[in-house]
Amino acid sequence: MATPPKNKLFFGSFVHSKTLAELEYLHSTAIAVDATGKIVAVEPGHATAAAAAEALLPKLGWAAGDVDTVATKSDSHFFFPGFIDTHLHASQYPNVGIFGNSTLLDWLNTYTFPLEASLADPAKARKVYTRVIRKTLAHGTTTAAYYATVDVSSTNLLADLCLAAGQRALVGRVCMDQLSPAYYRDESPAAALASTLASIAHIESIDPSASLVRPVLTPRFAPSCSAPLLKGLGALAADRPDLPIQTHISENKNEIALVKELFPPSSTGAPDDSYSSVYDAFGLLTERTILAHGVHLSEVEAELIAKRGAKVSHCPCSNSAITSGAARVRWLIEKGVTCGLGTDMSGGYSPSVLEAARHAALVSRHVAMGGDDKAKLTVEEVLYLATRGGADVVGLGGRVGAFEVGMEWDAQLVGLGTVDAEGGAVEEEDGNVDVFGWETWEERIAKWVYNGDDRNTRKVWVKGRLVHERKG
Amino acid sequence: MATPPKNKLFFGSFVHSKTLAELEYLHSTAIAVDATGKIVAVEPGHATAAAAAEALLPKLGWAAGDVDTVATKSDSHFFFPGFIDTHLHASQYPNVGIFGNSTLLDWLNTYTFPLEASLADPAKARKVYTRVIRKTLAHGTTTAAYYATVDVSSTNLLADLCLAAGQRALVGRVCMDQLSPAYYRDESPAAALASTLASIAHIESIDPSASLVRPVLTPRFAPSCSAPLLKGLGALAADRPDLPIQTHISENKNEIALVKELFPPSSTGAPDDSYSSVYDAFGLLTERTILAHGVHLSEVEAELIAKRGAKVSHCPCSNSAITSGAARVRWLIEKGVTCGLGTDMSGGYSPSVLEAARHAALVSRHVAMGGDDKAKLTVEEVLYLATRGGADVVGLGGRVGAFEVGMEWDAQLVGLGTVDAEGGAVEEEDGNVDVFGWETWEERIAKWVYNGDDRNTRKVWVKGRLVHERKG
Structure with missing residues (x-):
């Protein structure tokens, strides 16, 4: 599937988010991508790919023979930024669709921990x-923020496989030293930190410049981590300000009650007993933090999250499927919280x-x-969350998520x-999208x-490299 | 696509609803379907298709050469009853996915009436x-309760095309003499009734025994029909107790307010100003009536509907998409109301x-x-609604929707x-259903x-006739 690095010229219609509210439509446009995968020119106004090449290549100093051209076939084809999945558990994939009528805490014990282990x-x-x-690439996911498992070697394998497949990824070894069954947990806070460091070292060894794959600190969620473990991870996060952090927050009401019980302010030094304050007290609520769910956050918590610059991964399929609740995305955005979308497999189906x-x-x-009524999200807004918003959530804002000069070609x-x-x-x-011809x-x-699905995603590139192509 | 009528033997795994709560799994089973499309034997316990044929054909008096055998390939293949779509607007199909942030009444004027006209x-x-x-057959819909348009000839064409394609269908000419724009409505109650009779006559002429296609009385919804038109349709329904009736009810709060305004009890003689009482007053709330939506019904209305034996078509995709509300299906069922599922294209996407x-x-x-918490519907329950429940809703209970001797092979x-x-x-x-092998x-x-879609629906039969087959 890999193609050797070469300059590329893409021609046709390009659609991407300009702002949360607005998609930009660039027709009869050429986008030039250099051999490193960087967008070096975005030029509208050419009648054909050949005309675009004639005008553009001399300016770029590219010889025609050194350029691969990819032109869209018709006006029902267009280029769109790759999707960013800001929250998913790679290890739970075999369980998609299997959750019965469970909710979070029983779902973890019944379905999730045995599979992960x-x-x-x-x-x-x-x-x-x-x-x-393969599956997420086929669905156009060019960047994924993965949870693996507690196991170091299988976490490292996930990073190896992402790098080989060419998928941009955050890969996190799951930290948890309590709550889960004895057969599936870190033995101690110290062991958890050592395993985390081992996984970080491996991932940084295979992609030292974090060109595609990077490690992410991953306390599963507060209830599954002891205070010493959270404290240790907070210290590690302070030591390594380049590392992203991912965890869960405020997904389910019983979970929130459990956090209040496990982490009273007297034990954490937090100013109140909110879930957000627990992470904040341990130095884990930062601008590098990806918080999955945020369904039941209070006003005060949303304000704290916005103040710290932490991000929220909205996972609607999961929230509906395991009956967690309906997150108020418009409200979060208006509070100043940066949001993206997560599939949250396999809470999400x-x-x-x-x-x-x-x-x-x-x-x-x-x-x-x-x-x-203003809670409703438009088509434009959900696509922003799926691309540009997601890029901001995983710390890749300005690098992927749209088609601008200087950004990388994840499309x-x-x-x-x-x-x-x-x-x-x-x-x-x-697939199931039927264009009759009269549609704008x-x-x-x-x-x-x-009505779209993976059948509509014909080709996928990450950093300029073709990483998926449908046979059909 | 049509195959000549021939006896058929199906072999492999069959899954169908026994009750609302329970699916039955019949493995290593043979089902014999005669040339008229009727199931004449259901026999579990045969190791192979050949063994089943050997045991079964002599009992049926069928010569082996006169039988087409269809055996499933593996344990990830199974036969399932065809789906029953109890509510959809064939005429709105080109608009699927197009509704913006509208709600019912503005959606009708902005998107729907211009397309239908x-x-x-x-x-x-x-x-x-x-x-x-073609599209609904490809998705496994063997029976569809269609609304066409106000236009007689295009309604008749829909019935012709269903019959030719072999899809079981209720086909309704839309009655409406008010509310919609002047360019798209019946000229008078008398004209509406005459057009309805003309369409009924055509549909009955092409399929006199209603083997596949039948007409259905279709007052669009109360607000778009004058009292004389509703009265005329009620009289027609009384004259023709064999005809089903379909309409909408209690989809949206503004619509409900409009009904109260248009049909005060003083004008209808109803005992109260509820939406259900309006239909009841005009003789349209019967055991042959399919009521789409029923999102905001009151206790009293649900009881009246149950008492009259009218059915509800639950259309969740539509109700979410155009922000109508969340219908309480468990509550309706517990009230004794028979429910099925509708796609409601194009309110549904x-x-x-x-x-x-x-x-x-x-x-x-x-x-x-x-x-x-008990409102949650299980996988088993939603599949019941999609098959057996739907069959009851459209008046085909006991004839399609499951695999029992005497029923027809819609699968x-x-x-x-x-x-x-x-x-x-x-x-x-x-497609997107990945079986790893360890799943029950x-x-x-x-x-x-x-995660299923039309890719998983490999073949579709109606009344024993193969009406769709994937090329792949």
């Missing part, structure tokens, strides 16, 4: 991680960030049904289906958001 | 209706009943978040994807409900 078997880990990387975007729009309507070629005059013969490969571009994008 | 153009109607039939089932489970969790062959030892090579055609059958079904 079983990935200490390297053959099983390889099978599962290979699959989840789908590997697709597009499904997360669609369901974010739907869940926002359920929030609106409570009386706050997907999207193709929608077209309906012929008889309404009949079509390519099955086209805005309507085509809405159709993609509501 | 445009289908008076027969070429456009043919294109759209051909497409919607998807042609897939499986998506409606998935979203019914998710929406039920949002109802549960309000505090009523789909479902194939799930399997992951090889390396986690890699798979058929793209397999119940877990496989859950995976299908949460």
Whole structure:
């Protein structure tokens, strides 16, 4: 699947987020990407790819023979930034769709811990991680913030496989020294920190410049970490201000009650007993912190999170599936909290960030049904969360998530289906988005958001490298 | 696509609803279907298709050469009853996914009426209706309760096309003589009734025994019908006790207020000003009536609906998308109301009943978040609604929706994807359901409900006839 590094010229229609509210449509446009994967020119206004090449290549000093050209076929094809999945558990992938009527804490014990523990078997880990990387790439996920397991070697394997497949990834060894069954936890805070350092060292050894893969400090969530472990991770985070941090927050009401019980302010020195204050007291609420869920945050907590610059990964599929609640994304954004989307497999049932975007729009309507009509998220807004917002959440803002000079080419070629005059013969490969021909571009994008799937993601590039292509 | 009528023997795993709560798994089973499409034998306990044929054919008096055998390939394939879509607007299909942030009444004026009116153009109607039939068949919908448009000829065309494609369908000419723009409505109650009779006559002429296609009385919804029109339709319903009736009820709060304003009890003679009482006063609340939505029904209304034996088509995708509300399905069922699922395209964004089932489970969790934990619908329950429940809703209970002797063979062959030892090579055609091999059958079904799509629906039969087959 890998292609050797070469200059590339992309031509056709490009769609990306300009702001939260607005998509920009660049038609008859050429984007030049150099051999390192960087966007070096964005030029609208060319009638054909050949005309664009003729105008652009001399300016770039590129010989025509040294350039691969990728032009879109028709006006139902366009380039879109790759999706950023800001929260998912690679190790839980085999369980997608399996959760019964459980909620968070029983779901962890019944479905999740046994599966995660079983990935200490390297053959099983390889099978599962290979699959989840291929699957998410096929759905256009160019960057993923992964939780692996407690096991160091299987975590390291996940990083190896991401690098080999060319997927940009944050890879976190899961820290937990309490709450989970004895067969699946860190033996002590010291052991947890040592294992974390070992995994960090491995990941930094395979990609020293963090060109694609980087380690991420990963306290599973407060209830599964002892105070000494959280303290140690906070100290490590202070030592290593380049490392991102990921954890969960305020997903489920019983979980919140458990945090209050486990971490009273008297034990943490926090000013109150909120979940956010616990992380803050341990130095883990930082501008590098990715907080998954944030469903039941209070006003004060949202303000603290915004003040610290921590980010929220909204995981609507998971929140609905395991009955956690309906996160108020508009409210978080208005509080100044940076938000992105997570599939949260396998609390979430789908590997697709597009499904997360669609369901974010739907869940926002359920929030609106409570009386706050402006809670509704538009198609444009959920796509922003899936790309630019997500890039900001995982610390890659300005580097990926849009098509601007200086950013890296993490992108997907999207193709929608077209309906012929008889309404009949079509390519099955086209999937479920039917363009009849009279739709505006805005309507085509809405159709993609509501009925698109991996069949519409024809090709995927990360850092200029082709990492997925549909056979069809 | 049509195959000549022939006796058929299906062999392998069959899964269908026994009750609301329970799926039945029939493995190593043979089902014999005669040339008229009727199930004549269901026999578990045969090791192979050949063994089943040897045991079964002599009992049936069938010569081996006269029988087509269809055996499932592996334990990730199974037969499942075809889906019943109890509510959709064929004429709105081109608008799926296009609704912006609108709600019902502005959505009708902005998106819906202009499109429906445009289908008076027969070429456009043919294109759209051909497409919607192919698309829904591809998603396993063997029976659809369609709304067409106000236009008689385009409604008749929809019935012609369903019959030709072999899809079981209720086809309704939309009655409306008020509320909609002047360019798109019946000219008078008398004109509406005459057009309705004309469409009924056509549909009965092409399928006199209603073997597949039947007409359905279709007052769009109370606000778009004058009292004389509703009265006329009630009289027609009384004259023709064989005809089903379909309409909308209690979808949106502004709509409910409009009904109260338009139909005060003083004008209808109803005992109260509820939406249900309006239909009841006009003789339209019967055991043949399919009521779409029922989101905001009161206790008294649910009891009246149960008493009259009218049915509810739950349309979760639509209810979320256009912010109508979250219908309380468990509550309706406990009130004694028979429920099924509708895609409600294009208020709903998807042609897939499986998506409606998935979203019914998710929406039920949002109802549960309000505090009523037992509101949650299980995988088994949403599949019941999609098949057996739907059959009861459209008046085909006991005839389709399950695999029992005497019922007709409306079925789909479902194939799930399997992951090889390396986690890699798979058929793209397999879609997004990944079976790793260790899953129970119940877990496989859950995976299908949460990640399945039309790629998993390999073949579809209606009344024994193969009406869809994936190329892949």
